[in-house]
Amino acid sequence: MNVLSLSERLSAVAAHLPKAAHFVDVGSDHAYLPCYVCLKDTTSQAIAGEINEGPFRSAQKQVKLQGLIDRIDVRKGDGLAVVEADEVKQVVIAGMGGPLIASILEQGKDKLGRVEQLIVQPNIDARVLRKWFLNNGFVLQKEQILEEAGHIYEVLVAERQGKDIYHGDEAIRDKELLFGPILLKDKNEAFRTKWLDYKRKLARNVANMQQAQQVDEAKLASFKKELAWLEEELDEC
Numbered sequence: 001m002n003v004l005s006l007s008e009r010l011s012a013v014a015a016h017l018p019k020a021a022h023f024v025d026v027g028s029d030h031a032y033l034p035c036y037v038c039l040k041d042t043t044s045q046a047i048a049g050e051i052n053e054g055p056f057r058s059a060q061k062q063v064k065l066q067g068l069i070d071r072i073d074v075r076k077g078d079g080l081a082v083v084e085a086d087e088v089k090q091v092v093i094a095g096m097g098g099p100l101i102a103s104i105l106e107q108g109k110d111k112l113g114r115v116e117q118l119i120v121q122p123n124i125d126a127r128v129l130r131k132w133f134l135n136n137g138f139v140l141q142k143e144q145i146l147e148e149a150g151h152i153y154e155v156l157v158a159e160r161q162g163k164d165i166y167h168g169d170e171a172i173r174d175k176e177l178l179f180g181p182i183l184l185k186d187k188n189e190a191f192r193t194k195w196l197d198y199k200r201k202l203a204r205n206v207a208n209m210q211q212a213q214q215v216d217e218a219k220l221a222s223f224k225k226e227l228a229w230l231e232e233e234l235d236e237c
Helices: 008-015 031-038 053-065 100-105 127-135 170-179 190-210 216-237
Strands: 020-028 045-050 070-078 090-096 117-122 139-148 151-159
Touching: 008 090, 008 117, 008 139, 008 151, 020 031, 031 045, 031 053, 031 070, 053 070, 053 117, 070 190, 090 100, 100 117, 117 127, 127 139, 127 151, 127 170, 127 190, 139 190, 151 190, 170 190, 190 216
Parallel strands: 020 045, 020 090, 045 070, 090 117
Antiparallel strands: 117 151, 139 151
16 A cells, blocks of 8 residues: 555544644554655654554554654554653544544543644544543544545544534533534535434334333433434434
């Protein structure tokens, strides 16, 4: 693979890093993203973290091949265990489920003291990350949703400093946590595709629950509320 030709998903993630970034890429796989960033910006430095032996070796090989061993340190370990406290200014975690990314951030909170920016790309359940940011001193500043090869991806960027972009009303905030406060304003084609599919699945779940002998009323009420939100927002698309 030509590391200067990243997938659209990873290119979107990389685009949010500032010039002269000093970041860790957790679950870096073949270190494509750190190599891409450091080749594009000669002032950037990176740590490529990988827990599995095969991708760890592949990352080492790729970094050496690109002549970047003085600027990209490939380390083997779980999550943010690969960095020291106050070692990096940006954290990138891409290509995992939202709950797993949130767990990595939670378990590595002691490593985030100097971190100014979190860039995450959850494959599912971005809501749990929006909630984690709110509860842990990071302010959501940017969101992006895109479709690539039949898959929908979201990219979220949170920073230590910034203006709270959520609505003050609790009911509206709950909706924003699900859809994304920034994505709700844009509602591009990828947004519509993602939520139309989710709406169909949710409607089936609601119908099945209503026919069940024993019903979890709280869960059913939650699903119905989300279904109402979906109908409201998709009608506006």
